[in-house]
Amino acid sequence: MTETFETIRYTADVVVTTTDGYVLLIQRGWDPHKGQWALPGGHVDPGETSRAAAARELAEEAGVYATQEELEPIGRFDRPDRDPRGRYITDAYRLTVLPGTIIEAGDDATAVQWWPLSDLPAVAFDHADIIRAATS
Numbered sequence: 001m002t003e004t005f006e007t008i009r010y011t012a013d014v015v016v017t018t019t020d021g022y023v024l025l026i027q028r029g030w031d032p033h034k035g036q037w038a039l040p041g042g043h044v045d046p047g048e049t050s051r052a053a054a055a056r057e058l059a060e061e062a063g064v065y066a067t068q069e070e071l072e073p074i075g076r077f078d079r080p081d082r083d084p085r086g087r088y089i090t091d092a093y094r095l096t097v098l099p100g101t102i103i104e105a106g107d108d109a110t111a112v113q114w115w116p117l118s119d120l121p122a123v124a125f126d127h128a129d130i131i132r133a134a135t136s
Contacts, residue, residue, distance in 0.1 A: 011090040012054035013041030013127070014071065015134035016064060018099045021117050023131060026061050026109035032084045033124035039131070040064075040109070041090065050091035058095070062112045063104030066095050074134045082126045094134045 016024040025037040044053040071093035
């Protein structure tokens with residue numbers, strides 16, 4: 001019998017919402033989905049927990065600083081076709097902030113913006129599912 005091995009990559013994403021109904025999205029600077037809106041997030045580095053990665057990526061991509069303890073787990077998203085680059089599994093977290101929280105694009109984000117939850121743009125990957133899970 002021949003065994004098949006699949007490379008699985010591990011990521012973390014963050015749904016940041018305001019108390020008045022907005023969600024933070026970044027505009028992706030790289031493929032896949034270059035130019036599309038997405039949640040802040042990225043790869044979990046060696047020796048790093050997904051929660052630590054989520055806090056780091058949020059700071060790097062959006063200029064929002066949160067402690068790991070402030071990030072509330074939403075769940076794991078692991079549908080095999082969720083990323084066109086191959087198999088990616090993400091742990092998603094939620095953070096609620098006050099309206100007016102300052103955001104600034106950095107790292108691989110070309111822009112950041114607060115979007116009303118009632119009028120979201122199309123988002124990359126399965127991020128619409130993650131946002132729904134975080135806000136329902």
